[in-house]
Amino acid sequence: MNLLTLSWKYLSFRPLATGLNVILLAFGLAIITVLLLVQHQFEQKMIRDAAGIDLVVGAKGSPLQLILSSVYHIDFPTGNIKIEEAQRISRSRLVKQVIPLAMGDNVQGLRILGTNHDYLDLYGVKFAAGKAWEKPFEVTLGAESAQILGLKLGDTFSGSHGISVGSHDHDQHAFHVTGILEPSGKVVDRLVLTSIESVWFTHDEAGEAEPDTMIEGDEVSIAKEEESLAEGIDPHLLPVAAQGFPVSDAEREVTTLLIRYRNPMAAIQLPRMINSGTSMQAASPAFEMSRLFELLGVGISLLQGLALALVVIAGLSIFIALYNSLKERKYDLAILRTLGASRAQLVTLVFLEGISLTILGAIFGIAFGHGFLALIVEFASQEVVSLVDPWIFLPEEGLIFGYALVVGIIASLIPAWSAYQTSIAKQLTKT
């Protein structure tokens, strides 16, 4: 027997009151846990996925949409840009590296991204099996994509037109899996990577693309391709570009460019040059993401306020519960004093009860928070939500125990003082 056991016995003797107080506090702390997890993981993921990308160039439109679609692959692209214009930018003395991206298709909602091998280096990927694409229609699957699609090396599949599910299939050309990546925790995990040529050739198929969705220049390239075939060279068997832009005589398009600056001056000059001197737009991932976090911050602050209000209400409820239970137990306290308990021990007992309640609330709160997030991730249809791992435990969650401790101490202060003041003789004379 010790004071902790005694405090626990007192708490478990009133299971309903104890349970309700713990749950009330747990709800408040669960919201804080969810906010911590979501905010931290989004920020980390956003920073990680944008590392090494100084500027994104694409068709004019919303700069945030351009970043979300090109860096994080969670929004629709703003449109396509002419390859000549893109190549002109890549030749600028302000540019160190350009990675072109071509989008337009998906497989079961996973994006098929046409790019070159620099994109793999950008994210420092490692291969779990196979190798990168070398010819048109060869693909490398991100780890999650491979798992979701249930594909392995050598398997084939058809893509669907558009960025999201529900469009018609491109069944003229099957993609062939030549590589599968190791999980990296980055955006590549959920992509199907291939060459830009694959994206072009998919849409070149006669009768495949609807007139309003065909990439500009398709008609010319179809003619060109037919010409090559007439010469006995199948362009589908030619090696694709591993670096830079693919070579094409036709008027081709890409969707966006991921750019790395050559020097700090580029950060000032290049975006201005593109935005004012071309039909394209340039957007900085760092700037757009800080703007996004600022916008989300309002909602997060509201939720934090709600959570805080719940925690304060829970603290008040614990105070009332402790105070009332102490009023009922005044005689118990007097008995404890006659058995040898000091005033300090009674104070400790009250604090232990208050703190035990709040620590329990913190444990349940953290568990509820993770469980709730797991449910959201399991059932949410938005791709962006699936980026969150509900079972990551952050060091910041230790702070929740800190909050709980503070609430427990504050809620116990007055009851503890009341216990300290208990007059044994007066109490024992009352009955």
Added chain:
Amino acid sequence: MLLQSTSLGFAYPGQPSLFFPDFSLSEGEAVLLLGKSGSGKTTFLNLLAGLLKPRQGQVILDGTVLSSLQGHRLDLFRGQHIGIVFQKPHLIAALTVKQNLELAQFLSKKKGGSFADLLQGLGIANKASAAVGTLSEGEAQRVSIARALINTPKLILADEPTSSLDDEHARLVISLLKGEAAKIGAALVIVTHDQRVKSEVSMVLELKSA
């Protein structure tokens, strides 16, 4: 002498002073303090237990003047050397019988008392694991006696231990208290207005109303 009470006097604020007769007890001796309501019986008992500080006089238990002890030293001394039985058992309802006795041992920091033997002696050995709420009134009173005895105190104080009991149980409780006090060599002071127990104790002190 194990217990000596000399020239004890006490006054509640705004009320006339109470004066208590001197008496002393050796090991195993018992005294019955009789008196009507308002005669200061419980006040006298609180003074003997060190729960109230006398305005005059002193209580000496086994050579220690109670009023010389302060704060936690007094609490600890009380827990280790004085066992108190109340009119109602007032056990800790959240604990079992055994845990109530363990709590008394823990708070007094006294180890070694065997509660199994004690409960056996009081005829409630089978109730060790019982929740306090399931005990009959008689069983609960015996557990409260066990709690007062678990630390083998030098002084046992019983405040109206029989007032709510029928004749048979009243006699049984007094007999138990006397028997256990004699067994462990403690002085026993029973405070009561219950005339039924007058014949059970040889030494009787009657308190007059103030």
